Amino acid sequence: MLITPLTEAYGILQRRNPVTALIALRQALAPELHRLEQDKRRQQRTAADAIATLRASDATGRSTSPKRAGERSALRSVAITGVYDTSTYPSDSEARMAVLNHFAGCGWTVDQVRAGMADKLAGLTALYGDTHRVSRLLPVEWAKAHSRITAKTPAERTRRRYAPICNTSPTKLTPPSPHRPSTPSGPTIHQLVNDLEVITYAILDSHFDQLGRIGISLKLLMRAVLGFMRTNETNILDVGCRSLAVAVGKDHVTVARLLATLERESRGIVTRIDRGRGRNADTYAIDLPADLEQHARVLPWRKGRIYGIRPVFRALGDVAALAYEGIERARHSPTTIELSRATGISRNTLSDHLTTMENLGMIRRHHGAWQIISTTNLRQLAERLGATADYGAQISRYRKERAAWHAWLDRHHVPQLTEHELYDPDVDEYWLPPADDDHEHHLALWNASRTAA
CATH class of the missing domain: 1.10.10 (Arc Repressor Mutant, subunit A)
Incomplete structure (x- = not known):
């Protein structure tokens, strides 16, 4: 388990250890390495004795070992x-x-x-x-x-036994960063996402409410980041602004400004560790700070799946998305007052959006509490409201912009030259003096040019 902050560990991995440190490490591990080597030799001798016993048993018809004869x-x-x-x-x-x-x-x-x-x-x-x-x-x-x-x-045995029969990995819209550190395994990532979800609902959302209108956008962006984190099974995200813009239903310029604010206001959860260049996007490390670990252990995980924003809420708005999520992921059916307290949205604003969703058949009110109508297909509703067309148009536009940007990079690609390509001391870069006949020929040309001038 990594107990050092991820950003600090990433910086440590960028610096090589001196030779003295490696020598000290070998000396410290020398007893353990010696013990492991002795255990390995002992196992090899035991395996060799077992094979010899089996072969002797096959040759004589009976086992030469009393223990094998009984067991x-x-x-x-x-x-x-x-x-x-x-x-x-x-x-x-x-x-x-x-x-x-x-x-x-x-x-x-x-x-x-x-x-x-x-x-x-x-x-x-x-x-x-x-x-x-x-x-x-x-x-x-x-x-x-x-x-x-x-x-x-x-x-290698595991790969041979469980070799995949097809590639079902999601398409990456932005290529990964070449300086990407190693990440934890899948189950550990899902546990980390669950902890970050409860921290988001319990602590970050109330902090974002103090930032005004931008706080609603930050909530959705944080949910989109956790969604990408769970889908890609990594806490090192190099997702571009356009991919995040599709997930939250906003323009990529707006998302670029929101990312800087999210990094500053996330209490150390989101940290940029590498700046994007060329085809690569900015790389962010998402981790649980030490001061929030105790809260994550106490708070229970929530059911359901986390979203940035689903296509239907492109037409209904961000407030409706948060209200629907509050009902969907609540531990019990909330009332309007409880929903207002959980989402940080005023009761009047929340009531208008709840009424709209009730008229569309997305939710219903039962004994004063709001419930999700599971039979309503949100995808079909998005098509009726025109949100699916807007979603597809945004993806198409970003694909064309990304293709144009990649084409520009290919046209203006400047190869990185090493020092020996710029200057090689073994190559003579000065001009040798001309021979005698060449000198007389060049002198005649020089005099002719002076006369003409």
């Missing part, structure tokens, strides 16, 4: 009897693959397995069903078992 391996029993635990292996295919993996790990060869199936390993033969299936499937399954056992690392 026969479960997979060896499956290979001999053909009986396996159905709660562990659902079918014969999984059972025989487990047996082949076991023999491959013990150093057997496919010829030894085939010879054993004709004598002692009758259970493994029974798992195949008939001789034709043995001749057809054994070479293929043994190759799989051998490749799995001889994989270089556990990570």
